[in-house]
Amino acid sequence: MLRLEDLTLFVRASALNSFSETAREAGLQPAQVSTAIKRLEKILNVRLFARSTRSLRLTPEGENWLPYAIEALQALETGMEQIQPANDEVRGVLQIAVPSDLGRNIMLRVFQAFRHRHPALQLKILFSDQIADVFKDPVDIAFRYGINDDASFVALPLAPNNRRVIVASPGYLERFGEPKTIADLTHHNALTYLLKGRVFDKWTFTQDGNVHHVAVKGSMMSDDAEVIRRLAISGEGIAFKSWLDVSEDVAAGRLKVLLEQYQGDAVPLSLICPHRKQLSATVRLLHEAVKQRCDALLEGLPQ
Incomplete structure (x- = not known):
């Protein structure tokens, strides 16, 4: 029988290209991750990763199966959100990537206030000026500067007139x-x-x-x-x-x-997430809170 934990470890290992990094992130031993992948491979009767002493990469079969694994996990997450009590719908863990300066000096206060309003929510905030890959990095959403013309992800505008x-x-x-x-x-x-x-x-x-x-x-x-x-x-x-x-x-x-x-030059700010299905109540409410703060700051922008 396919285990949910094994499926999750497979998706993370495919993003990190490392069993040891996946194990560290999950609080497990590398051997446990390797065993989980072997269980999946036995059930599917295919080899998911090509392994060597120096590298780890998906096989063609692994690449073909990855989007189905991601979709399955997202469907489970959506289902869990649907059965939460209506009076406490903002819960769980939300992983956020945000630019260094904006995150520390503007966004952090918004995040703090948002979490205080929703005490059942946990926030994992990653500060970096490197552009987060919302498909591979361990984040649910990312705040990103710049004009977004990539149709592969969802972009919700926050400050379209920022420059x-x-x-x-x-x-x-x-x-x-x-x-x-x-x-x-x-x-x-x-x-x-x-x-x-x-x-x-x-x-x-x-x-x-x-x-x-x-x-x-x-x-x-x-x-x-x-x-x-x-x-x-x-x-x-x-x-x-x-x-x-x-x-x-x-x-x-x-x-x-x-x-x-x-x-x-223009530097619009947007909230990025991989799929429209991931626009949960939590994400939409956070988007609204951040947009209110951005709107207030943009009032002082010299014309």
């Missing part, structure tokens, strides 16, 4: 002066962000329908967006940041928006 702004601290501007045009940015220390080894040192702006690009340079860069924000606040240079990330700093006077006559 980047140029900011610097009053201390930095007092020492080095305030740029008056985007050309002046080339004479300032730019705090640049990097992702997967790529440095984002070409900033894009729009003015009166015309698109402008400027190549910047600086002495400090980071793959953590929160680090860039902290460096800007401490007066290390000028940053090009999502308005949502710096809105509270601007309101508090820690940062000042520069060159407001130019529009920074």
Whole structure:
């Protein structure tokens, strides 16, 4: 008889490409995961993984069966949600991936308030600027910046009008002066962000329908967006940041928006999940709570 735990371990092992990582995540020994996979293979009479001392990958049969295994687990989860008492429908564990800066400084308070309103819910929050793969990573939903044109997942808009702004601290501007045009940015220390080894040192702006690009340079860069924000606040240079990330700093006077006559490029924020079936009451309520917070922050976005 097929065991639910074995099915779950198979799906996680296919995502992590490692029995040891799957075991660590599940609190088991690697041998227990290996045994679970062998039980499945015996029942199905196929080999699900090609194993070697250095690698683990799905066989063609395993790849063909994976979507059915995922669908079966999702159907069970949906069924469990349906039989929960109506007065306590927000329960269980919700695994969330959220960008570093936005998550720590804006979203965390929303998550805390949401969990206090729903005490039967547990939140597992993963902070990272790496783009989460909602099909393979151990997350249920992800908050993602950028324009989403991938039809393979569901994207619920949160802040469609969010965009980047140029900011610097009053201390930095007092020492080095305030740029008056985007050309002046080339004479300032730019705090640049990097992702997967790529440095984002070409900033894009729009003015009166015309698109402008400027190549910047600086002495400090980071793959953590929160680090860039902290460096800007401490007066290390000028940053090009999502308005949502710096809105509270601007309101508090820690940062000042520069060159407001130019529009920074769009960075809409969305809630991502793999399938529409996963839009549970919990996810929809959390989406509503986060959207309310984003709407309030966007009211201060310079026009």
